[in-house]
Amino acid sequence: MTQATELQQRGILLSEAALRQVKFLQDRQGKDLCLRVGVRQGGCSGMSYMMDFEDASKIGSQDEVFDYDGFQIVCDRKSLLYLYGLMLDYSDAMIGGGFQFTNPNASQTCGCGKSFGV
Numbered sequence: 001m002t003q004a005t006e007l008q009q010r011g012i013l014l015s016e017a018a019l020r021q022v023k024f025l026q027d028r029q030g031k032d033l034c035l036r037v038g039v040r041q042g043g044c045s046g047m048s049y050m051m052d053f054e055d056a057s058k059i060g061s062q063d064e065v066f067d068y069d070g071f072q073i074v075c076d077r078k079s080l081l082y083l084y085g086l087m088l089d090y091s092d093a094m095i096g097g098g099f100q101f102t103n104p105n106a107s108q109t110c111g112c113g114k115s116f117g118v
Helices: 003-009 016-029 077-083
Strands: 012-014 033-041 047-055 063-068 071-076 086-091 098-102 115-117
Touching: 012 016, 012 071, 016 033, 016 047, 016 071, 016 086, 033 077, 063 077, 071 077
Parallel strands: 012 086, 033 071
Antiparallel strands: 033 047, 047 115, 063 071, 086 098
């Protein structure tokens, strides 16, 4: 599947490294949880990313759900306006490691990569 085709099916993209890491973290929780991704006001560039595990029973009618081989990513439609096309990656590098957000909708990002402006 090409990235363009995948984007049509999934508005938020996960790299293989990010998928491995979220599945690893999910297993440590000991529950079948989904990953909620969204935005909120704040951060040094105006908006900041949020990401946390959530019980699938909290998925609402206002949410979009993207399936990755049985693992679900959930995003509310308002946040998806800012995140559509987002690539979530993960690096285990000692400096600069962790989850990285590549957002094609961001007109500016902060140095830490955790907030953005549109």
